[in-house]
Amino acid sequence: MGQRAIVGKWGANLAxxxxxxxxxxxxxTTGTAVDVEARRGEVVIRAARPRYTLSELLEGSSPEAMxxxxxxxxxxxxxxxx
Numbered sequence: 001m002g003q004r005a006i007v008g009k010w011g012a013n014l015a016x017x018x019x020x021x022x023x024x025x026x027x028x029t030t031g032t033a034v035d036v037e038a039r040r041g042e043v044v045i046r047a048a049r050p051r052y053t054l055s056e057l058l059e060g061s062s063p064e065a066m067x068x069x070x071x072x073x074x075x076x077x078x079x080x081x082x
């Protein structure tokens with residue numbers, strides 16, 4: 001069984017302080033972004049996965065780099081891009 005904590009009030013919300021050992025074992029530090037999911041009688045807290053924008057994902061790429069990254073084959077029809 002895990003460690004026990006008490007639900008308290010923080011402004012208009014409820015809050016739980018994570019015991020140091022539990023937070024450390026989960027890899028949580030001050031400022032760690034988390035996702036919170038409520039299930040039947042339990043609350044699951046997970047480290048949030050990073051979310052990227054399309055511009056962040058495409059940063060540094062160029063049409064030339066995409067042409068070099070993939071073997072598209074010969075142009076057929078009117079798809080030739082100059």
